[in-house]
Every structure is written in C-alpha cells, then in structure tokens.
Amino acid sequence: MSDDNIKVSIRHLYKIFGEDPEGVLDRVKDGMTKDELMAETNHVLGLNDINVDMREGEITVIMGLSGSGKSTLIRHLNRLIEPTAGEVLVDGEDILSWSESRLRRLRREAMSMVFQKFALLPHRTVLENAGMALATEGYKRDDYEAEARKWLDRVGLQGQDDQYPHQLSGGMQQRVGIARALASNSDIMLMDEAFSALDPLIRTDMQDLLLELQAELKKTIVFITHDLDEALKLADHLVILKDGAVVQQGEPQKILMNPSDPYIEDFVADINRARVLRVRSVMESTPPEGDCFGDVDVNDTLESVIARAEGAVDRQFRVLDGDKPVGTLTMVDLMRALVPRESSAAAA
Amino acid sequence: MATYDGLFDTLGLRDWCDSGGEAGPMSMEDLMAQTKGSEEAANGPVPFPSLDALNEACPAWPQSRDLTVGLEQGFLDIRDALTVVVDPVTQPLSWMLRGTLDVMTSTPWYVMIPILLLITWFVTRSWKIIGFVALGIGLLAFVDYYDYAMQTLAIIFVCAFICVLFGVPIGIAMSRSDKLQRVAIPVLDMLQTLPPFVYLIPLIFLFSVTEPKLYGIAVILYAIVPVVRLTDLGIRLVDKDVIEAADAFGMTRRQKLFGVQIPLALPNIMAGVNQTIMMSLAMVVIASMVSAPGLGILVLRGIRNLELGVGLIAGLGIVILAIILDRVTKASLARIDASQSSR
Numbered sequence: 022m023s024d025d026n027i028k029v030s031i032r033h034l035y036k037i038f039g040e041d042p043e044g045v046l047d048r049v050k051d052g053m054t055k056d057e058l059m060a061e062t063n064h065v066l067g068l069n070d071i072n073v074d075m076r077e078g079e080i081t082v083i084m085g086l087s088g089s090g091k092s093t094l095i096r097h098l099n100r101l102i103e104p105t106a107g108e109v110l111v112d113g114e115d116i117l118s119w120s121e122s123r124l125r126r127l128r129r130e131a132m133s134m135v136f137q138k139f140a141l142l143p144h145r146t147v148l149e150n151a152g153m154a155l156a157t158e159g160y161k162r163d164d165y166e167a168e169a170r171k172w173l174d175r176v177g178l179q180g181q182d183d184q185y186p187h188q189l190s191g192g193m194q195q196r197v198g199i200a201r202a203l204a205s206n207s208d209i210m211l212m213d214e215a216f217s218a219l220d221p222l223i224r225t226d227m228q229d230l231l232l233e234l235q236a237e238l239k240k241t242i243v244f245i246t247h248d249l250d251e252a253l254k255l256a257d258h259l260v261i262l263k264d265g266a267v268v269q270q271g272e273p274q275k276i277l278m279n280p281s282d283p284y285i286e287d288f289v290a291d292i293n294r295a296r297v298l299r300v301r302s303v304m305e306s307t308p309p310e311g312d313c314f315g316d317v318d319v320n321d322t323l324e325s326v327i328a329r330a331e332g333a334v335d336r337q338f339r340v341l342d343g344d345k346p347v348g349t350l351t352m353v354d355l356m357r358a359l360v361p362r363e364s365s366a367a368a369a
Numbered sequence: 370m371a372t373y374d375g376l377f378d379t380l381g382l383r384d385w386c387d388s389g390g391e392a393g394p395m396s397m398e399d400l401m402a403q404t405k406g407s408e409e410a411a412n413g414p415v416p417f418p419s420l421d422a423l424n425e426a427c428p429a430w431p432q433s434r435d436l437t438v439g440l441e442q443g444f445l446d447i448r449d450a451l452t453v454v455v456d457p458v459t460q461p462l463s464w465m466l467r468g469t470l471d472v473m474t475s476t477p478w479y480v481m482i483p484i485l486l487l488i489t490w491f492v493t494r495s496w497k498i499i500g501f502v503a504l505g506i507g508l509l510a511f512v513d514y515y516d517y518a519m520q521t522l523a524i525i526f527v528c529a530f531i532c533v534l535f536g537v538p539i540g541i542a543m544s545r546s547d548k549l550q551r552v553a554i555p556v557l558d559m560l561q562t563l564p565p566f567v568y569l570i571p572l573i574f575l576f577s578v579t580e581p582k583l584y585g586i587a588v589i590l591y592a593i594v595p596v597v598r599l600t601d602l603g604i605r606l607v608d609k610d611v612i613e614a615a616d617a618f619g620m621t622r623r624q625k626l627f628g629v630q631i632p633l634a635l636p637n638i639m640a641g642v643n644q645t646i647m648m649s650l651a652m653v654v655i656a657s658m659v660s661a662p663g664l665g666i667l668v669l670r671g672i673r674n675l676e677l678g679v680g681l682i683a684g685l686g687i688v689i690l691a692i693i694l695d696r697v698t699k700a701s702l703a704r705i706d707a708s709q710s711s712r
C-alpha cells in the first residue's frame with residue numbers, strides 16, 4: 022500500500038498520566054500492564070505504543086470500552102494532550118515539534134473537532150457558533166455569515182440562525198456542531214463520540230448524514246465510538262483499543278471474520294452478522310460451477326442475499342463487482358459465516 | 370511573689386531578669402489592677418503564663434502592652450514612607466469622590482432623578498423596577514433626605530466602580546494561576562472577616578480626615594472581596610468542554626478570555642458586583658464615623674444626640690437604598706442569565 026495518501030500517522034505513541042511519566046516510561050516499554058503500573062507506581066497508562074495510519078478521504082473509527090483511551094488518543098491529534106513519547110505526523114510532518122502559533126494554525130485551518138457534549142458556545146447564536154472557526158481566524162460576521170449559513174443549510178438547519186443552542190434539541194445542537202466543524206473547511210475532522218449523547222433514531226439519522234456528507238466531501242475523519250454497530254456502519258478502517266493499546270486494526274469486515282483476540286470476540290458476539298457482513302468477505306473467488314440462482318453484488322449484505330435465496334440453503338450465487346463476475350457465494354459458506362468463530366478453534 | 374518566679378530561677382535567668390528591671394511607667398490598666406489588688410488575679414491562684422504574668426516574675430520580660438505599643442510604634446515609623454507612596458497613588462480616588470459627590474448633589478433633582486431612572490432602564494428594562502426606584506427615591510426626597518441619599522449613592526457608585534475595575538482583573542488573574550489563588554484567598558478571607566471598624570484605624574493614621582479617600586479606601590477594601598472571589602470562581606466554573614472546543618478551534622488565550630470565559634462567567638461576576646454594592650452600602654454607613662457624608666451621618670447623629678426619630682428614619686432610608694440597589698443589580702443579572710441560560 023502506498024504511503025502517499027496517508028494523512029495522519031501515529032507512531033509509537035505513549036501517554037502516561039501521573040507525577041513522573043518519563044520516569045516510568047521504560048517500565049511500560051518493558052511490557053508492564055496498565056493495572057501493574059497503577060499498583061506499583063500510581064501512574065495511569067493512557068496510551069501504550071499506538072501505531073495507526075489514517076488514510077486521506079477515509080473514516081477511521083477508533084473503538085473501545087470506556088476508559089480504553091479513545092478520547093486521550095484523539096486529543097493527541099491536535100495536541101490538546103501532549104504525549105509522553107512518540108510522534109504524530111500530519112501530512113508527513115511531526116506536529117509535536119511545532120510552535121504554538123503553527124499549532125494554532127493547524128487547529129484553525131486543518132483540523133476541526135466535534136464533541137460528545139456538543140460544546141457549543143451557549144451565549145452565541147446558532148449562526149455565530151457555526152462561524153466560530155472563521156470568527157476565530159479573524160473574519161467579521163458579515164464575511165463568514167454566508168459560509169456558516171451554507172453549512173447550516175447543508176446539515177439541515179435552515180432558518181434557525183438566531184436561535185441560541187439551549188433552544189435546540191440535542192440532535193439539532195450536534196448538527197450545529199457538525200456545521201461548525203465543516204465551516205472551518207479543514208481536511209481533517211475529529212469526532213469524539215459525536216453521536217453517543219443522542220437517542221437511537223436521531224443517531225441513525227446523524228450517521229446517515231455523516232456518510233452522505235462524506236461521500237461528497239471526502240474528508241479524513243477520525244471517529245470515536247464505543248458502539249460496534251456504529252463503528253461497522255461508518256468505518257473504512259477500524260482500530261480497536263483496550264487498556265490504551267491497539268488490539269486489532271484493519272478493515273471492519275476482516276476483523277469481524279477473523280477476530281484476533283477474545284476481547285474482540287466478545288465485542289462482535291452480539292452483532293447482527295447478516296446485516297453487517299458483505300458478500301465480498303464471504304465469497305470464494307472462483308467462478309461458479311453448475312447452476313446459479315442469480316447474481317449478487319460484492320457489497321450486498323448477507324441479509325439481502327438470504328432474502329434473495331428465500332431461506333433455502335442449497336443455492337449459490339454469482340458475485341458481480343459492477344458488471345464483472347468476480348466469484349461465487351454458496352449459501353453454505355454464507356451460513357457458516359453467520360456463526361462467529363472462536364479464535365482458539367480457528368487457530369487449531 | 371509571683372507565680373512564675375521559680376521558672377526563671379531554675380532556668381538561671383534571674384540576673385537577666387533583674388538587669389532589665391526598671392519597670393516602665395505604669396499604664397492606666399495596671400494602676401486599676403493594682404488598686405483592685407492584683408494578688409487574687411482573675412484566673413485563680415495560677416494565672417495563665419501570659420506576657421503580663423511572666424513580666425511580674427521577671428521585669429525584663431515584655432508586657433503585652435509592649436506588643437501593642439510596639440506595633441503602633443512600628444506603624445508610625447513606616448507611616449511617613451508609606452504616605453509618600455500611597456498618598457499620590459490614591460489621590461485620584463479623592464478627586465473622583467469629590468467630583469461625583471459634587472455632581473450628584475448639585476444637579477437639580479428634576480434632572481438627577483430622571484437620569485437615575487434612565488440608568489435603571491438600561492440595566493433592567495423593567496418598568497416595575499423603574500417604578501419601584503422612582504417610589505423609593507421619591508420617598509427619601511419627600512422626607513428631605515434627598516441630599517443625604519445622593520451622597521451615599523455617589524460614594525457607592527465610585528467605590529463599586531473601582532472595586533469592579535480592580536476586582537475583575539484580580540479575579541481573572543486568580544483563575545489563571547493556582548499559585549496566586551492560594552496566596553490571595555487568605556488575604557480575601559481576612560479582608561472579609563476583619564470587623565469593618567478595624568479598617569478605619571490604620572487609615573486614620575495615614576490620611577487626613579478631610580480627605581474623602583480615607584473612607585473610600587475603607588469601603589473599597591471591604592467591598593472588593595466578593596467581586597474578586599466570584600470572578601475567579603465564575604471563570605473556573607466555565608464548562609470544561611466549551612473551553613476545550615475553544616482550544617480545539619485554535620483560539621488564542623485572549624480570544625478565549627474575552628470571547629468565552631468572561632461572557633460565560635458573567636452571571637457569577639454580576640452576582641459578585643451585586644454583593645460588592647451591598648457591602649459598599651454597609652461600609653459607607655460605618656465610614657460616616659470618619660467623615661463620610663450621607664445617610665450614615667444621620668444614623669450617627671441619632672446615636673450621638675439620642676435623636677431616635679432621625680436615626681430610625683435614616684436607617685429606613687438605608688434599607689430603601691439597599692433594596693433599590695439590590696433589585697436593580699439582580700434584575701440586570703437575571704437579564705444576562707436569560708440571554709445565555711446554559712443547558
């Protein structure tokens with residue numbers, strides 16, 4: 022894979038909270054776990070040797086349970102938190118060496134952030150909130166108004182310009198949060214559990230909105246969630262964190278099919294696999310032998326294939342990528358894929 | 370024979386004790402105590418080993434009177450140096466007080482009262498409160514306390530203004546530095562708990578009683594505390610998430626302070642201003658003892674000359690002023706709250 026479209030890259034990143042992080046860093050590098058570090062030195066291991074590449078135009082989802090270090094990790098990308106050791110490269114440059122003013126430019130122009138609790142300015146109107154990034158750069162209201170309004174319209178908030186945030190519902194507030202991030206015209210968007218505070222229906226709406234915007238804008242998005250369904254829906258690249266360390270990362274489908282760790286198996290156990298897995302993850306890439314029941318697309322979900330097969334298990338389909346045949350999907354393989362595999366069994 | 374003779378003897382300090390032996394001139398209290406017969410001291414047969422009790426056993430030991438006298442002497446010694454610095458620095462306060470007192474008392478009532486009502490309108494936008502203010506001032510004017518009330522108000526305006534002018538920046542500085550906060554809080558505690566009269570004592574030594582700044586400083590020192598405290602608190606209480614958002618969008622410290630922290634702390638700051646004004650009023654009455662004009666003078670007259678009616682009506686006038694000031698500042702606070710009531 023070529024390196025030239027890697028937008029953000031994290032290299033050997035460590036973060037330790039406590040009195041003397043540098044002092045205990047070596048012990049962590051020697052393999053001390055989070056609990057041991059806490060017990061022996063009273064330091065919290067926030068991040069442990071993180072290496073992640075985030076490709077331009079993709080959504081990288083970072084997932085993990087509460088306390089696994091997701092927020093800590095995303096805050097290193099714009100240096101809201103300083104690392105104990107490691108590098109954060111944006112467009113190939115290590116931002117940790119940057120001066121305060123250069124860092125400020127990065128935050129104003131190249132990265133924007135959406136927050137779990139919205140974090141809008143309560144004393145500013147919706148329009149002023151959406152234009153916050155531009156106002157910070159020094160534009161007057163007259164100059165940023167059009168841009169801010171454009172993005173408010175784009176996220177579906179027409180005619181609310183002069184409302185105050187507390188007059189809006191949570192979902193609408195987060196739309197303002199997204200408009201605010203988009204209005205800064207930055208390439209990179211950081212979203213820390215941006216939809217976690219919303220109720221399920223609104224949440225689905227917002228996910229759809231994000232995907233729709235992404236299809237058009239092709240930003241580099243780093244999205245944090247503790248919800249696997251959300252992660253699978255949004256992720257091009259999925260990073261799973263546990264106790265501050267990456268346990269597995271890669272294409273979500275691959276992780277689902279080959280969980281490398283019992284922790285991840287637990288995660289994926291409750292998922293509706295038929296709805297999430299796609300034909301391409303299950304098919305054989307040999308041309309079909311014998312009769313095919315029909316054609317399916319590589320990106321169809323297994324659920325839709327089951328519906329096509331009317332529940333019968335003795336059928337097979339030809340798989341198309343666009344118009345090109347690329348392989349075969351038998352219902353037997355499909356059924357097998359619906360049962361999560363134990364990693365121990367797979368290894369044996 | 371004093372109780373603690375033995376103590377000094379065993380410590381081998383007898384010679385030293387007797388060498389400093391010429392007992393100084395007796396104070397009035399000593400004389401009184403002697404005539405009462407100091408042997409059966411108030412604390413029973415064994416007195417607490419206080420300075421005075423030890424002095425009885427050992428004349429070279431300082432008396433407690435030496436402590437107070439020493440303090441006084443020390444203060445007098447630095448007074449001249451202190452006045453050289455403090456006098457010019459605080460002179461503008463005198464000018465402001467004189468000027469404002471002059472303007473507010475010499476402007477005819479039919480101009481002054483509308484101006485005050487206009488100010489009320491600007492900060493509260495409430496007809497009810499304007500009506501209340503008009504009624505209150507009208508009442509005071511009707512019983513011929515108009516001039517006194519205006520003097521009191523003038524002093525409060527100037528002092529509260531200066532309290533805000535200095536208090537808010539001090540509070541901001543405190544909110545930004547934990548170290549400064551640790552140092553400042555005990556000072557604020559002291560300023561707030563010191564009985565108001567005590568402020569006046571050193572000030573009388575420092576300044577001439579004819580200078581308005583004498584009471585101005587006393588009022589400011591006493592009243593500045595809440596606005597400092599609540600500014601500090603208000604800024605520290607600003608939602609961490611919002612501050613983080615400000616950082617994430619690349620705001621400078623300045624933009625953050627004026628665009629986020631101060632606006633969001635404003636309800637707290639205004640609550641501090643409200644308390645500062647109320648405390649100025651309390652202090653301005655006490656400061657009448659050192660020539661502060663206004664309603665306090667009448668209260669004092671009531672006490673001194675036993676003019677019960679004058680004292681009571683003046684007291685009532687102060688209550689009316691207090692309610693007016695409180696309602697007006699509270700209403701403006703409520704207005705700020707309403708325009709940004711956060712979640």
Ligand SMILES: Nc1ncnc2c1ncn2[C@@H]1O[C@H](COP(=O)(O)OP(=O)(O)OP(=O)(O)O)[C@@H](O)[C@H]1O
Nearest residue numbers: 038065066067086087088089090091092093094247
């Ligand atoms: N300022 C800090 N001081 C000490 N420990 C901290 C600090 N910030 C985070 N931690 C610790 O680092 C770990 C990771 O925290 P983080 O907030 O990144 O978790 P998270 O994955 O975002 O969890 P959540 O889903 O609850 O938001 C936790 O154990 C937390 O206690």
Ligand SMILES: [Mg+2]
Nearest residue numbers: 091092093214
């Ligand atoms: Mg978090």
